[in-house]
Amino acid sequence: MHYVSTRGRAAALGFEDVTLAGLASDGGLYVPEAWPQFSAADIAGLAGLSYVETAVRVMRPFVAGSLTEDELRDLCTTAYGRFSHQAITPLVQLDHRHWLLELFHGPTLAFKDVALQLLGQLFERFLARRDDHLTIVGATSGDTGSAAIDAVAGRDKVDIFMLHPDGRVSDVQRRQMTTVRAPNVHNIAIAGSFDDAQALVKRMFNDADFSARFNLSAVNSINWARLMAQIVYYFYAAVRLGAPDRPVAFSVPTGNFGDVFAGYAAAKMGLPVARLIVATNVNDILHRALSDGDYSQGTVVPTATPSMDIQVSSNFERLLFDAGGRDGAALATQMAGFESSKAMRLTNAQREGAAALFRSARVDADGMALAMRWAHEAAGQVLDPHSAIGLSAARADDLDPAVPVVTLATAHPAKFRDAVERATGIRPGLPARVGSLFEREEAYDRLPATFEAVTAYVADRATPRA
Ligand SMILES: Cc1ncc(COP(=O)(O)O)c(C=O)c1O
Numbered sequence: 001m002h003y004v005s006t007r008g009r010a011a012a013l014g015f016e017d018v019t020l021a022g023l024a025s026d027g028g029l030y031v032p033e034a035w036p037q038f039s040a041a042d043i044a045g046l047a048g049l050s051y052v053e054t055a056v057r058v059m060r061p062f063v064a065g066s067l068t069e070d071e072l073r074d075l076c077t078t079a080y081g082r083f084s085h086q087a088i089t090p091l092v093q094l095d096h097r098h099w100l101l102e103l104f105h106g107p108t109l110a111f112k113d114v115a116l117q118l119l120g121q122l123f124e125r126f127l128a129r130r131d132d133h134l135t136i137v138g139a140t141s142g143d144t145g146s147a148a149i150d151a152v153a154g155r156d157k158v159d160i161f162m163l164h165p166d167g168r169v170s171d172v173q174r175r176q177m178t179t180v181r182a183p184n185v186h187n188i189a190i191a192g193s194f195d196d197a198q199a200l201v202k203r204m205f206n207d208a209d210f211s212a213r214f215n216l217s218a219v220n221s222i223n224w225a226r227l228m229a230q231i232v233y234y235f236y237a238a239v240r241l242g243a244p245d246r247p248v249a250f251s252v253p254t255g256n257f258g259d260v261f262a263g264y265a266a267a268k269m270g271l272p273v274a275r276l277i278v279a280t281n282v283n284d285i286l287h288r289a290l291s292d293g294d295y296s297q298g299t300v301v302p303t304a305t306p307s308m309d310i311q312v313s314s315n316f317e318r319l320l321f322d323a324g325g326r327d328g329a330a331l332a333t334q335m336a337g338f339e340s341s342k343a344m345r346l347t348n349a350q351r352e353g354a355a356a357l358f359r360s361a362r363v364d365a366d367g368m369a370l371a372m373r374w375a376h377e378a379a380g381q382v383l384d385p386h387s388a389i390g391l392s393a394a395r396a397d398d399l400d401p402a403v404p405v406v407t408l409a410t411a412h413p414a415k416f417r418d419a420v421e422r423a424t425g426i427r428p429g430l431p432a433r434v435g436s437l438f439e440r441e442e443a444y445d446r447l448p449a450t451f452e453a454v455t456a457y458v459a460d461r462a463t464p465r466a
């Protein structure tokens with residue numbers, strides 16, 4: 001399997017190189033050169049398999065040439081061995097047609113663990129082969145940071161520098177990052193938004209000298225391996241609800257468009273996905289883009305769903321490329337225009353390509369609180385605010401009522417206990433597996449959101465290539 005860049009100029013790479021590179025050298029994102037195809041019989045063959053075996057079947061075409069099936073199984077067994085639920089991503093029924101796919105049973109209580117526990121293993125395996133060292137630079141609105149740090153803390157071939165927007169993540173999210181004391185972990189609170197942090201990270205990758213000197217790599221969903229691991233739970237859930245014979249819809253609380261792009265990939269591979277509902281909070285660039293073709297960056301408004309307070313969605317570029325006809329040169333021009341003017345219109349081909357599968361909804365604070373209360377009153381489920389945004393969009397959608405709708409429950413409610421308490425009166429407790437988070441000392445540095453400040457900080461602490 002080879003991967004091509006959405007901007008058409010970087011060389012095609014195999015899975016191992018793509019995983020270690022993160023972002024393509026032309027500023028684009030890697031996508032598979034063609035989607036592996038699963039027939040109805042292949043999908044039916046997933047029924048009754050464990051999560052790990054499902055993961056091996058779904059991911060093996062993507063890693064071909066870099067890992068054997070046994071190596072992949074070995075890495076998945078280790079990665080999912082730390083989850084607290086045997087099903088890894090269990091389905092919970094809410095009513096006759098609504099389901100939750102609980103993605104928060106990993107070590108840091110958010111869906112990011114599903115991919116990042118595996119990515120930590122992949123880094124270790126590939127770096128051992130090359131006897132090399134990586135400098136990971138990442139941006140987080142709260143969940144990627146803690147999951148990535150958990151996955152790589154203490155590993156001697158990796159340093160991680162994680163940027164979060166100062167004061168704009170929940171106290172649990174911040175402490176999950178800043179109380180990890182390992183010499184290779186560096187937390188930076190920047191004076192800006194998640195978008196500022198993400199732009200700084202991309203600029204570091206685009207600085208060829210800096211990137212080569214420190215051998216930069218990515219843990220954000222710009223790294224293809226992240227999305228690959230997330231495709232698995234779409235298959236796992238759909239098969240449990242009757243695929244390949246019954247189509248299933250998914251509602252996905254969305255920010256950086258990684259999670260829902262994994263659903264798009266599953267559909268492209270042959271999974272019968274009736275619809276993908278992109279649920280945003282009031283930071284609604286994706287809703288405007290999908291409903292009206294207007295992809296223009298607004299100012300980020302802080303909300304009770306901080307992980308979705310994003311106005312530039314990295315992975316949307318992957319959809320524009322694939323749904324718009326895979327013209328890398330044209331997309332490079334379109335993205336350059338967006339980067340300078342902060343606005344662009346989708347082409348007709350991009351809009352039509354997306355419309356076949358996607359719908360979108362913008363959910364405000366009242367809609368979120370109503371969905372949390374409904375889930376609690378109707379089904380006894382306490383949701384986190386991000387998952388509630390997804391559920392609200394799912395319940396408002398006009399899909400054929402015979403189609404089951406799965407809302408991705410992306411975080412444990414205890415990560416956002418203040419917001420949950422405000423909406424429902426219930427204050428969820430932290431599961432024992434996160435340990436004594438509020439007794440441990442925090443360590444992080446505050447920096448201005450400037451390229452100079454952040455690169456100087458990284459250069460002072462990272463290991464340059466020999
Ligand atoms: C809890 C939670 N829900 C939803 C999202 C949005 O996911 P994505 O950025 O993949 O669209 C995030 C952040 O990524 C998150 O942390």
Ligand SMILES: N[C@@H](CCOP(=O)(O)O)C(=O)O
Nearest residue numbers: 140141142143144220221307
């Ligand atoms: N919500 C995310 C933002 C980063 O998204 P990613 O999926 O691209 O890593 C977070 O929690 O950090």
